[in-house]
Amino acid sequence: MRVKKQKRHRKIVRFYTACYGFRQPYKVLCDVTFVHHLVTNRITPADKALSNILGAPVTLYTTKCAVAELKMHGPSLGPSHSESLEAATSLITARCDHEKALSADDCIMDVIGKNNSEHFFVATQQADLRKRILKIPGVPVVYSLRTALLLEAPSAAQRQFVKTSEEQRLHMTDLEYKMLEKRAKNMLEKDSSDEDVGCGDQNLQVQAVEKKRTARKELGVKDKVQFKRKKAKGPNPLSCKPKKSLKRPDLYSGKERKDEDASVRSTNKRKRSRKGKRPVEADG
Known part of the structure; x- marks a missing residue:
């Protein structure tokens, strides 16, 4: 459950940073009801708890009117009144030019303005104030x-404001359209003047070439051929293999081989020695 909540908070913070230009460290404008809730539930230190849900370091702010209201109506909050007042006075005071102290809700709405130019995160426990704030874009x-500290999801009005502003960026304003039209006109005039100059230079070049050709013809000099076609050459005879001569097989090769084998066998026959046997001489 905690992982899902962290993912949801990161997605919401990414929406405000991408669409409304929020930057670190984030500014958190705290209402007195929120400060009192932190003190009573012992959510300390407050800046660390808020930085955990926003995923970045934070700076806590409050207003003079909110502190004045806490001083006036503080005793009704119970024994933790003094702790809440001490915690509220320790925060950085956001600038509010109110000579007469307003209620904390009206003071916070005035500090935020129409477009929240200071990029404040507003921390409050009042449901009515949250509904009023979510109608303001950004x-x-x-x-x-x-x-548990929670970050409210962007309202439908805030998302619609982002969508319409993106569509407006896609279209040109009247001033941009006039500037583009003027620039296109200047470019066309410049191109036409460049074409006139280019035509004049081209005519001069053509006349010079024609004069050169007529001068060469009068002198009887032929124009050289710029490009010669290379004729196809035959293959290198040294790199080619010699042709094989096809010999007709001899009809009598079989007989000759047999005769040769027979002669070889006859020469290889072992000669027997007849030393032991002597011929008997016949008696006279």
């Missing part, structure tokens, strides 16, 4: 449920 809201 204002993310943080709230708490017991000990």
